[in-house]
Amino acid sequence: MxxxxxxxxxxxxxxxxxxxxxxxxxxxxxxxxxxxxxxxxxxxxxxxxxxxxxxxxxxxxxxxxxxxxxxxxxxxxxxxxxxxxxxxxxxxxxxxxxxxxxxxxxxxxxxxxxxxxxxxxxxxxxxxxxxxxxxxxxxxxxxxxxxxxxxxxxxxxxxxxxxxxxxxxxxxxxxxxxxxxxxxxxxxxxxxxxxxxxxxxxxxxxxxxxxxxxxxxxxxxxxxxxSGGTEETFAGADKPYLPPVVSDLDEVAAGTDEAVNQYAPADTDLPVIFERKCGILFEMLGFDTEVLGQGSGRNPDGIAEAVRNDYAVIYDAKKREEGYRIGRDDRTIREYIETHTRRLRDQGKRHIYFAIVSSSFRDTEESTLRDLRTNTDIDNIVLLKANVLQELLRMRLEEPYLNLDDVEWVFGNRPGEIQSEELENIVPEWRQSDSEFSVS
Incomplete structure (x- = not known):
């Protein structure tokens, strides 16, 4: 020695x-x-x-x-x-x-x-x-x-x-x-x-x-x-793996000046554009997406079905400049769940999740989330910032081995707001480093 x-x-x-x-x-x-x-x-x-x-x-x-x-x-x-x-x-x-x-x-x-x-x-x-x-x-x-x-x-x-x-x-x-x-x-x-x-x-x-x-x-x-050392997976403002149609999802969600100016000639409200972009992103993740949203009655903005994986995600897109607060909409969310879960169960979906997508979230009451899980036929309810949903798509496109079984972790692991660093948990164990523990 x-x-x-x-x-x-x-x-x-x-x-x-x-x-x-x-x-x-x-x-x-x-x-x-x-x-x-x-x-x-x-x-x-x-x-x-x-x-x-x-x-x-x-x-x-x-x-x-x-x-x-x-x-x-x-x-x-x-x-x-x-x-x-x-x-x-x-x-x-x-x-x-x-x-x-x-x-x-x-x-x-x-x-x-x-x-x-x-x-x-x-x-x-x-x-x-x-x-x-x-x-x-x-x-x-x-x-x-x-x-x-x-x-x-x-x-x-x-x-x-x-x-x-x-x-x-x-x-x-x-x-x-x-x-x-x-x-x-x-x-x-x-x-x-x-x-x-x-x-x-x-x-x-x-x-x-x-x-x-x-x-x-x-x-x-x-x-x-x-391989780039220990730099974070999602660093880089150029969003190289995000298709242009969803690369500004976070900006549209927050209603930034850039987004407002860009879509001003479209003769379509920004909330509707946000809903459509969310539907496109879920499709890019691999879901069969039914877009509902404005004009379809009292419905969520869409339902993303993982047909071969026996689960579905009912999602609602909330464009907010100052962040979304769930407490005021719990009755509406309950109605969305009750309207669609029975049909999805009849179609053989073992797990059904509810996701709210927005620019950010504020004053989230955990009791509201617990009550929705306990008193409705939903398996979990998650809050996803638009940039976290973009990061999820980026992972999916960067790493073709990821599938909708892996992605289900995001919707089914725990209730509440999902943080960007948690997305690494969807990587299958066989892809994670199996090297011995070390100081480096």
């Missing part, structure tokens, strides 16, 4: 490693500030429930594979916990407390041991989900690190293995004690590493150096660079 001092020296001397991790760390900071921290804040405040939180964390980490959370001891562990928990509300409350950064490392030790015991109880009572208590160390430290990166390092298996082999960490210690010792060892290594680095050493610098020594693979780096 190579001693830590030599690992740090080699890491500091490698221009390739330094350049790669400068970009990596910059991306981590950007995603944390713009996406992860706001999502965690919304979960902690109760604005986002645990089902939505799990889904959006999954999507974010699949699109930004820069912490290793998308692997077995991160997101898969989250899924196992959620599946094993008998009460969704209780699980959410426990998780909120657990991912709140502790006031000290000693308190962190206690929180890890407590949540690991809870995980063991879930494991004992649910033989199918089988969550793994040891994953608690990485799982909680990931969330603590995102919120307080200078106080709590992520407990990476690669670092644990290296430090154990060097005799610096007791890898058989109780989980909480192991993490407390891990932090203590990393603090000592940070001081030692400052001999080789020209700037203050962070916890992630130590983890990066260890991973670079233990797991660095030039072929993987070249492949990542050739």
């Amino acid at each position: 190579v001693a830590p001092a030599e690992v740090f020296r080699q890491f500091a001397d490698s221009e390739e490693a330094q350049e790669y991790y400068r970009e990596h760390n910059s991306k981590r900071d950007e995603v944390t500030e713009e996406k992860l921290q706001p999502l965690i804040d919304d979960f902690q405040s109760g604005d986002v429930d645990v089902v939505e939180f799990k889904s959006r964390i999954d999507g974010l980490n699949k699109r930004n594979q820069i912490w290793g959370f998308d692997g077995f001891i991160g997101q898969m562990h989250f899924n196992k916990l959620s599946n094993a928990a008998p009460n969704e509300g209780d699980f959410g409350d426990r998780l909120r407390k657990a991912i709140q950064p502790p006031g000290s490392v000693n308190e962190g030790r206690e929180k890890i041991d407590s949540f690991a015991e809870y995980t063991q109880r879930l494991k004992d009572n649910d033989i199918d989900s089988d969550p793994f208590p040891k994953s608690t160390i990485f799982f909680l430290s990931y969330f603590w690190h995102i919120q307080r990166p200078t106080e709590y390092p992520i407990f990476y298996p690669t670092s644990e293995q290296y430090l154990g082999d060097e005799g610096l960490l007791n890898t058989d210690a109780p989980y909480g004690t192991r993490y407390a010792s891990f932090v203590e060892v990393l603090d000592e290594l940070r001081s030692e590493a400052e001999t080789w680095f020209e700037s203050p050493v962070e916890y992630r610098d130590v983890a990066n150096a260890i991973y670079w020594y233990e797991e660095w693979d030039d072929d993987e780096i070249e492949e990542e660079e050739a």
Whole structure:
């Protein structure tokens, strides 16, 4: 084995490693500030429930594979916990407390041991989900690190293995004690590493150096660079995969000045144009679409049927400059559902969903969504911003292997507003990376 001092020296001397991790760390900071921290804040405040939180964390980490959370001891562990928990509300409350950064490392030790015991109880009572208590160390430290990166390092298996082999960490210690010792060892290594680095050493610098020594693979780096690195799937304002007829769906939905001016000569109201474009987009996704809308009586704007997949989506398009508020239209939505679900069931549709498409959504009352699901024959009701629907089509056109079975996840996974980062969850598991968990 190579001693830590030599690992740090080699890491500091490698221009390739330094350049790669400068970009990596910059991306981590950007995603944390713009996406992860706001999502965690919304979960902690109760604005986002645990089902939505799990889904959006999954999507974010699949699109930004820069912490290793998308692997077995991160997101898969989250899924196992959620599946094993008998009460969704209780699980959410426990998780909120657990991912709140502790006031000290000693308190962190206690929180890890407590949540690991809870995980063991879930494991004992649910033989199918089988969550793994040891994953608690990485799982909680990931969330603590995102919120307080200078106080709590992520407990990476690669670092644990290296430090154990060097005799610096007791890898058989109780989980909480192991993490407390891990932090203590990393603090000592940070001081030692400052001999080789020209700037203050962070916890992630130590983890990066260890991973670079233990797991660095030039072929993987070249492949990542050739494929565009960790850039988000939907970046780019040119919308290269969107056909022109729906490329301005988001602008029409919001009634921007550009959209108003463009369609002024059409002698057709912008809400009608929005309805028509939504119908076209659903057809492009692969649905058999029946366009209803204005002029067809009290009807939704359309019904998109996945004929071979035994489900249908009743959709309503709401052009709004300031965002759509569902509370005022719940009776109308109920009427739409009652009018069409019986016919769709008679046609053999196993699942029927209701989707509202608009520029944005405001003041959504979750109780209204729950009431519609409970008291009507609808399987789920979702809110889709126009740009999220565009992103869904872009994925469908970019990746021909996606089919309407995959797309059903968007409409059937959970009620409420679907966020763009969640769309990554429709990618089949066989297309997702099956590489081992890593710091990179």
